[in-house]
Amino acid sequence: MGKYEGDPVWDDVVPIPQDDGEGALAAIAYTDEYAEAMGYLRAVMAAKEYSPRVLDLTEHIISMNAAHYTVWLYRASTLLALNSSIPVELEWVNNVALDNQKNYQIWHHRQILIDHLYDSMSSDPAALKSLAESEVAFMTEMFNEDSKNYHVWSYRQWVVRKLDLFDKGEIECIETLLRQDVRNNSAWSHRFFVVFSNPKYCTPGSKATEYDPKIPGEILDREIEFAKAATFEAPQNQSPWNYLRGVLKKGGRKLSSLECFAGEFVKIPEVGEEDIKSSHALDFLADVWAQKGENEKADKALTLLGDKYDRIRKNYWDWRRTSLK
Amino acid sequence: MTFLRGKKQRVRFVRRAVAGHDRPNNQQIEQPELCSQGRSDTLDEIFESLFPFVLPGKTASMIPDLFTTLPPIRDLLHTGSSQVQDETIQECLPFLSGLKLDIECNEHGIPHLDRKKHITFLHHSLRNLPAPFVAADASRPWFFYWALSGLVAMGEDVSQYRERLISTLAPIQNSGGGFGGGNGQMSHLAPTYAVILSLIIVGGAEALDIIDRKAMWKWLGALKQPDGGFQMCVGGEEDIRGAYIAAVIITLLNLPLQLSKESLFWSREATLLTNLPEWISRCQTYEGGVSSRPDAEAHGAYAFCALACLSILDDPHIIIPEYLDVPCLISWLSARQYAPEGGFSGRTNKLVDGCYSHWVGGCWPLIEACLDGPSISSGDHLSAPLTSVGHLYSREGLIRYILCCCQEQSKRGGLRDKPSHNSDSYHTCYVLAGLSSAQHKWHFNTSATKTESSGMLTAAYQWTSDPILEYSQIFDEEDRVNTWHPIFAIPEGASERARSHFESKGGF
Structure with a gap:
């Protein structure tokens, strides 16, 4: 006898079996436990039942299959309908998330929970602060498992906007991660978001790829120095090079303002062999020289990239050469 | 055709490739330089030593060295990202180099679509x-x-x-x-x-x-x-x-x-x-x-x-x-x-x-x-x-x-x-x-x-x-x-x- 079939709590529910159609393709051989639980879920959903036993049922199903969006969404609706304790739910979700690193649904569920909790505490700064701290602490735990987890980072961007975490603490968190691995591009990407979407000084709605005249000069300087320092640690790391280009574009500054810096990694003598410590520096200089009209130098840099330092992208570098004229 | 026969050479390749991969860690302390020109010699040497024996004078041009050698510029700084990247290269190289004994390749070193x-x-x-x-x-x-x-x-x-x-x-x-x-x-x-x-x-x-x-x-x-x-x-x-x-x-x-x-x-x-x-x-x-x-x-x-x-x-x-x-x-x-x-x-x-x-x-x-x-x-x-x-x-x-x-x-x-x-x-x-x-x-x-x-x-x-x-x-x-x-x-x-x-x- 199944878990629910023999349970008096569920006496009143007639489970709805799965209709798989005739000769179903890729039919999954469910365990009896899963098939039974899903039968009860279909029944409670059909009856639009939102009750404590639905929370137990959904928890049980999630323990067998955490990638089940319907179950998550129905659980969220049930929690909100019952006015259940969100902190208790968050605690439980933390454990599920740690066990299911690649899961999409958990993060959306969390977003629903925080949204709801936020409404109840939006006038209580102390409560909000403690919520922010516990969220950050949990994400740190997730990053210990995988510091590039896309779902966690997307959720983090959402939390930063929701709880207004555009502050020094957030930048320090990123720097901790970058100290562990300066090639963690997710951390770089998050830094760009935190710095250049800060409502205190950014133009609302300014896109990541466009100039924002409102960014203070000292912030641009700080970011440029930060990325430059990282570049010296590992010149062939593309992340800070992309970051520098992004910062210059945001600040409306010319690439040539960093010509000297990029030149640190590129020595092309009149005679003899060149010394290239970073293909990204060479790429950067090719753009600098093209913008300054020094096409011959730019062409030489792009040729070196295509023929020697980044040959897999030769077609791309050649295309860049054709656009020099 | 199969490029290589005999188990000995394959073992040798794997061991040497791994040794090369471990090197940057040690060099990190010894060398103050920002970065090294990659050690692309490791695999080249292997190719030179192995291929004349198998396909005299022909093979080198069949698989461009772009696909058999390490990138020309590699930083010495070792992090989690560079570690898994190095491992991935080492994992792919034997397949790209046609050195997998059990796979038949064409003259470009490429196997058929099975x-x-x-x-x-x-x-x-x-x-x-x-x-x-x-x-x-x-x-x-x-x-x-x-x-x-x-x-x-x-x-x-x-x-x-x-x-x-x-x-x-x-x-x-x-x-x-x-x-x-x-x-x-x-x-x-x-x-x-x-x-x-x-x-x-x-x-x-x-x-x-x-x-x-x-x-x-x-x-x-x-x-x-x-x-x-x-x-x-x-x-x-x-x-x-x-x-x-x-x-x-x-x-x-x-x-x-x-x-x-x-x-x-x-x-x-x-x-x-x-x-x-x-x-x-x-x-x-x-x-x-x-x-x-x-x-x-x-x-x-x-x-x-x-x-x-x-x-x-x-x-x-x-x-x-x-x-x-x-x-x-x-x-x-x-x-x-x-x-x-x-x-x-x-x-x-x-x-x-x-x-x-x-x-x-x-x-x-x-x-x-x-x-x-x-x-x-x-x-x-x-x-x-x-x-x-x-x-x-x-x-x-x-x-x-x-x-x-x-x-x-x-x-x-x-x-x-x-x-x-x-x-x-x-x-x-x-x-x-x-x-x-x-x-x-x-x-x-x-x-x-x-x-x-x-x-x-x-x-x-x-x-x-x-x-x-x-x-x-x-x-x-x-x-x-x-x-x-x-x-x-x-x-x-x-x-x-x-x-x-x-x-x-x-x-x-």
Whole structure:
């Protein structure tokens, strides 16, 4: 006898079996436990039942299959309908998330929970602060498992906007991660978001790829120095090079303002062999020289990239050469 | 032919390669230099010492050293990212160098596409699945799409599955519109996309007509968000997959563009497409790539969603530059290809993975059409654009990665992420799609006398392809796979047939 079939709590529910159609393709051989639980879920959903036993049922199903969006969404609706304790739910979700690193649904569920909790505490700064701290602490735990987890980072961007975490603490968190691995591009990407979407000084709605005249000069300087320092640690790391280009574009500054810096990694003598410590520096200089009209130098840099330092992208570098004229 | 025989040499290769890989750690302390010119000598030495013995004087030119040596510039600083990157190179090199004893290669050092095994693998993926597949209970329709599209690409007739597909899908459609991941599950755009494409692949009116288009249209109205994007399901997350899939559904099913009255944002002016390209534009990041939603990190799969969605809304050379910074995007996209692996990664400083052969590889035809502009047809004459940018990535690199590294060698068959991973139908589908895209040239065509009477959202139906034929083709002709539509990723021609079927209905 199944878990629910023999349970008096569920006496009143007639489970709805799965209709798989005739000769179903890729039919999954469910365990009896899963098939039974899903039968009860279909029944409670059909009856639009939102009750404590639905929370137990959904928890049980999630323990067998955490990638089940319907179950998550129905659980969220049930929690909100019952006015259940969100902190208790968050605690439980933390454990599920740690066990299911690649899961999409958990993060959306969390977003629903925080949204709801936020409404109840939006006038209580102390409560909000403690919520922010516990969220950050949990994400740190997730990053210990995988510091590039896309779902966690997307959720983090959402939390930063929701709880207004555009502050020094957030930048320090990123720097901790970058100290562990300066090639963690997710951390770089998050830094760009935190710095250049800060409502205190950014133009609302300014896109990541466009100039924002409102960014203070000292912030641009700080970011440029930060990325430059990282570049010296590992010149062939593309992340800070992309970051520098992004910062210059945001600040409306010319690439040539960093010509000297990029030149640190590129020595092309009149005679003899060149010394290239970073293909990204060479790429950067090719753009600098093209913008300054020094096409011959730019062409030489792009040729070196295509023929020697980044040959897999030769077609791309050649295309860049054709656009020099 | 097999390049190498005898176990001794293979063992020697592996040991030396590993020793080379360990070296940077030690050097980090000893050398104050910023970086080293890579130690590309290690493998060269092995090649010189081994190949004359096997194939005198011939081999070196057959596999370009780009694919058998370490990158020319490598930093000494050791981090988690460089560690896994080094491991990936070491894992791929024996396959790229033709040093795997059990794999037969052509004179370019490339194995055949093991069509027979991959076909069997995909047929098997449609049989009953064992209990551990319960994790796929909410994404089962994807299995149909991955298998059917992969099978057709390899020349299989899938009409045998038509009836069973129809009876499998009928119970997962919801009366409120759309399909769920299974019976009794909420409608969700991801399985709905997989269902619609699967039905179009098997084709025929009886398959296409199971879709309740009117309910679908109403449901899409409920998913539309005021900022222009789409939720994946009612109350679910909003991301760029939703934008792409919604556009795919609207155009393939020929749905009306106006919002249904059920939509929370209904107004006389608003349509399903209102602010959609603007929303996509907000997903482009400072790196040039595209993220799943505004503020997140650039990622290959989302770049494809963005480009394909825009290319449904209008001609690529018109709409892509209007909403995306194209030079920045191309720079980022190009940087996704690594050597010696040859394959694509999904993000900066992440590893190559066979599935990006489609997600990143599939961006190139759209980008090339964007740069080239259309071929103009007048009557039965088709004139190509005056100048073509050609291919902006290394087709050879991608083809090498796919055929050398992504084929499961055991009798299981199927294609995979990288040699250390098992094959699955997801990778089999998207690796094959990438292979096809590297073997064909796509043209976007406009008619000199464009008529407006041809209906809405017609841009996706103006693509034609040619096989790329070249003197020094590195793969054997029998390994060319069939073409996949550059936007819908289903066999060429199927989307046109579906669209005209639904157009012929007039209304719902």
